[in-house]
Amino acid sequence: MERGAEPWRPPVAAPDLARALRSCLGRFATGVCVITFDAQDGPRGLTLNSFTSVSVDPPLVLISIARTARSHDVLVDRSFCVNVLGAEQQSLAQCFAGGPPQSIAWVQRPDLAPRLPGVLAHLACRPYRAYDGGDHTLFLGEVVDFDYRSGDALGYHAGGYTHIGEPALGVEHLL
Numbered sequence: 001m002e003r004g005a006e007p008w009r010p011p012v013a014a015p016d017l018a019r020a021l022r023s024c025l026g027r028f029a030t031g032v033c034v035i036t037f038d039a040q041d042g043p044r045g046l047t048l049n050s051f052t053s054v055s056v057d058p059p060l061v062l063i064s065i066a067r068t069a070r071s072h073d074v075l076v077d078r079s080f081c082v083n084v085l086g087a088e089q090q091s092l093a094q095c096f097a098g099g100p101p102q103s104i105a106w107v108q109r110p111d112l113a114p115r116l117p118g119v120l121a122h123l124a125c126r127p128y129r130a131y132d133g134g135d136h137t138l139f140l141g142e143v144v145d146f147d148y149r150s151g152d153a154l155g156y157h158a159g160g161y162t163h164i165g166e167p168a169l170g171v172e173h174l175l
């Protein structure tokens, strides 16, 4: 948004604004995923909640990765898997967000990115496009394999983890 030649700036000191903006955006409740991929030193992952479905035909999903993340450059032109965490998998979310390490029984399959066992859903993707997203990069992946199970989801809301209960009666048959 521009007013004349000078770019418009909100009337709040930048660090305060960034904090307030993060708190505001955090009111949008999401699920929690771990993005997994093969790196030079073996399988790696990163916890993420900026995941969204984009298209069914072709089947596309989007993830947004901070340019400062160590995974950022590794993910360029690389296959990845979106692992949607179940309510009981909060320790996995913490592990892949720089928390206490865990021993992971990686599921390895030829030609697909490694994935985590026992997650609520997984979507194996091959790289499709990448777009500039300011201090993040938006990676679109084309889904080449997926599966899911029933169960409650791990959620993230207002800066903390929460549980998202599975509806008693799904509406998938209506979609």
Ligand SMILES: Cc1cc2nc3c(=O)[nH]c(=O)nc-3n(C[C@H](O)[C@H](O)[C@H](O)COP(=O)(O)O)c2cc1C
Residues within 6 Å of the ligand: 032, 045, 046, 047, 048, 049, 050, 051, 064, 065, 066, 068, 069, 070, 071, 072, 093, 096, 097, 098, 156
């Ligand atoms: C709930 C949650 C959601 C997150 N969402 C994102 C995200 O959408 N994009 C991102 O780049 N980092 C996100 N992070 C931060 C990364 O998981 C964290 O910076 C991680 O340590 C980066 O690992 P790396 O530097 O090894 O790549 C999230 C962290 C948590 C706990």
